Amino acid sequence: MVNIQGAHHVGIAVSSMERSIEWYRAVLGFELRSHFHAPDRGLKVAFIRRGALEIELFEQEGSTPQRHAETVLSDSFQFQGYRHFAFLVEDVDATWAELEGSGQVMAVPPTTNESLGVRYCFIQDPDGILLEFLTPLG
Numbered sequence: 001m002v003n004i005q006g007a008h009h010v011g012i013a014v015s016s017m018e019r020s021i022e023w024y025r026a027v028l029g030f031e032l033r034s035h036f037h038a039p040d041r042g043l044k045v046a047f048i049r050r051g052a053l054e055i056e057l058f059e060q061e062g063s064t065p066q067r068h069a070e071t072v073l074s075d076s077f078q079f080q081g082y083r084h085f086a087f088l089v090e091d092v093d094a095t096w097a098e099l100e101g102s103g104q105v106m107a108v109p110p111t112t113n114e115s116l117g118v119r120y121c122f123i124q125d126p127d128g129i130l131l132e133f134l135t136p137l138g
Contacts, residue, residue, distance in 0.1 A: 009054035071128035084130035
């Protein structure tokens with residue numbers, strides 16, 4: 001069995017590197033750790049970090065936006081592959097209120113799922129990528 005020691009990062013393809021870095025910094029408190037540009041490949045890559053969580057952002061010239069159905073949680077399950085990632089927060093309702101008050105694109109309001117033992121909500125980043133915020137119940 002593979003000896004996994006923990007998660008390292010998640011990769012997200014974005015339409016504008018500068019806009020995404022600024023959004024993740026201003027809205028979620030991430031800081032730019034490193035970046036590089038490969039103009040011969042039309043590619044920009046940046047690593048942003050908050051605490052132990054790292055996100056790798058990619059901007060590829062000519063990339064295609066997500067389909068609308070992939071940015072709506074209930075519709076996104078009809079497609080295989082990555083759908084969203086989740087941030088653990090102390091209070092989902094307070095997080096929702098803060099994000100809503102800052103003008104973010106709100107996707108799923110605070111919801112309790114007893115069978116999963118969590119309370120969660122979802123927003124979208126500037127490219128419509130679904131981000132979940134959750135708190136375990138009890």
